[in-house]
Amino acid sequence: MQPSSSIVSHAARIVTLNWLSVAAVATVTILLLLAVFGPMLAPFDPYATDLGHVLLPPGRTHWFGTDQLGRDVLSRVIVSARLDLFIAVCAVTASFTIGVGIGGLSGYLGGAFDLWTSRIAEMLQVFPLFVLAMALVAALGNDLRNVILATAIVNLPFYVRLARVEVGVLSSQLFVEAARVAGNGDARIIARVLLPNVMPNLMIQLSVNLGWAILNAASLSFIGLGIRPPTAEWGIMVADGAAQAMAGNWWLVVFPGVALALAVFAFNLLGDALRDILDVRSR
């Protein structure tokens, strides 16, 4: 019923209430722009080695300096955004779709289905997440697809459990019974009544998880179990830079590290902003 323009203006009003939300939206927008246009924006070829200009500190030509092979750090930080966001978005989309489907059904149906899916989700959760991801990549092989798969699997239990609880609580609400009295079948109740009502909380989790997924992918690369060099990727760059940092070449670790931290931070803050925007009651 609401015209979309009012939703946009509502979002604008909510976001501007809190400067952290402004910062989060701005940072996420910049990250997305970098992911799309990164290769065009990068001042240098991120893979071109230049042995004449190795380990230059940040300066006028190379704003973020160069690494031990003379590659431009700024360009490498910029093009990394696409890869890291790609991994995060793919992994989180997969875990969101599957997790909400399973969790929503087990919350709605209950019984044996709920019992089994909940136990399996718990089994996944008893492992330290990162160790589980490491094990998966180590077992399946060290490539992009498996990094995405591992990231998706470690995030899956969160969605299963969240969707299960949210749907379970909602199912006992009177308006769900009212929908049944109005002649709605199960499928329609799930799609038209339950899902729209659980979506706000799930979207918050989604945003926070995007941050985690980026961190997870970078961490796998950092310990050599994810994306492999020479690919430009924040985790690898931090790992490479860590060795150089001892020698005083701080820029190799600081810039990709800051980019990574900003990305994780921004997605977490975006979750808070989304909660306020999506809550129909604040309209």
Add this chain to the structure above:
Amino acid sequence: MLKRSDPPLLSIDGLAVEFDTPHGRVRALDHVSFDIGAAEIVGIVGESGSGKSVTAYSILGLLPRKARVQSGSITYLGRSLLGLPESELKTIRGSEISMVFQSPQTALNPIRPVGAQISDVLRAHSPLRGRDADSRAIEALHAVRIQDPERRVHAYPFEMSGGMCQRSVIAMALACTPRLLLADEPTTGLDVTTQKATMDLLVELNRSRGMSTMFITHDLGLAAQYCDRVVIMERGRVVEHGPTAQIFSRPQHVYTRKLLSATPQGHDKLTDLIPASERQVFGPIRQLSEAAPMPDPEKEPVLSVRGLTHDYVLQKPPRILSKFMAPWHSRPEAAPTSFRAVDDLSFEVHQGECLGLVGESGSGKTTTSRLIAKLVKPSAGSIRLHGEEIADTDPRSFARSAKRRLIQIVFQDPASSLDPRRTAFEAIADPLLRLERLKRSEELERRIHGICDLVEFPQALLGRYPHQLSGGQKARVGIGRAISVNPALVVLDEPTSALDVSVQAVVLNQLDKLKRALGLSYLFVSHDLNIVRLMCDRVMVMKGGRIVEQATVADLFSRPQHAYTKALLDAIPRIEFGGEQAPISGFERSRLSAGAVPRS
């Protein structure tokens, strides 16, 4: 009892409180002034939003941060309470002035035994420690007539009934023998018999200890029965105050009169609930209604129920887990595995009839309404709708059958029965789209506008979400949704229990009018006998899943047969003030009724 020459214990003078909201400042209290004398029970009466609770919170300095006292004073024994530092307020709270909150279950800490919670208060305000505090806690529970207090002192709130929880809260409030008790709707949510026992107890403690009580309530009946003086509040202002007998026999203010007439008390007709000046609003459909046919017992009933029974299966550990569970976890074989909520019910609802179903919490009336509304499948028995058996149909397949249209339900709480993400238009459209297979078209809009006119819901508000509507408007959407598909039977599950009395009066009239205009039949579920008397033709009284008495309204109220029905009728608070009648003090009144107090 009332010596006006004494200096008052508490005096509120010109109190104004404002709240900061995103939409600017809102005045919650506007120059509120009244006194509470020693050993006096003062009733603060008003509907939601009248500022009753804000007044109580102001006294204790418990206002939320966004609230600000603009002007006025609160004087307790000659000492100003406003602007006292938190440390001094703390010593007053609980020991001098204490409070009983609205819902006992949330006022108690769920993970501590009640005895420990009482000892906490004692430790904070008295030198008592350890054993002494514990034995005082037992005494406190004893004083509120909790049986076997030595054992109950170790009970957790969830192990006690609502009435016992409220007694424990009162025990906690009274543990340090305060001089003033603020009771904020202490019996809301309790059954009438429990309410009566709790109120009698409060009054008795008040008299025996010489303690003053500020009793906040929305129920004029309770105020009339238990208070010495009454303060009537409306939208943050005191509109009238005075001795109880005077207020109720010679109300001066328009609002007091409106409240009085809206409270179902010995009225003869539903329309009497609405002041005469506002009644003409009901013109057009009223004429229609006079012509409506009366219930005809010869015809086949709309609904015929025989031997309806429902068992709830108590949760067992799933088989897969019980295999792994050690023997110490297994239940004894004799333990019951199911609970019979509804036991062998038989009744009929005729065309155009309103059948009342009355009972206290746990009586099975809600389960019955869900069974009849086909939200749950009964364990046994027959439900015939126009002679057709529907008891065996699974609720999920019934939802998509053609018969779903014929039985609709209006839920208890209009707030939680509306989808927060759907507008009023969408809520009313839902059954039309699903059950009548209407398409989104002008036809649909015409139908919905017609329904709005029937339930007197302003068409301009159709685009609003539930949180943007008032309680009465939400109730109208709920009713409109139920009648939109021309049902034969509407189950009304406490349709007005969440509404203020003046809104309730209008909604009840509306329902009665719709019944006549559309030829509906109602199953009216309620805990309030006063309403049932006005709304219904026949009444069933339910207790422990069984119908203990079934009779016409006239018979049930004049000649109740069953002891339980008599106890229910006896527990209804009454406003009994003739024009010239001498006032009876609260103490005498409570003594008169003390014989009927059920001991915990």
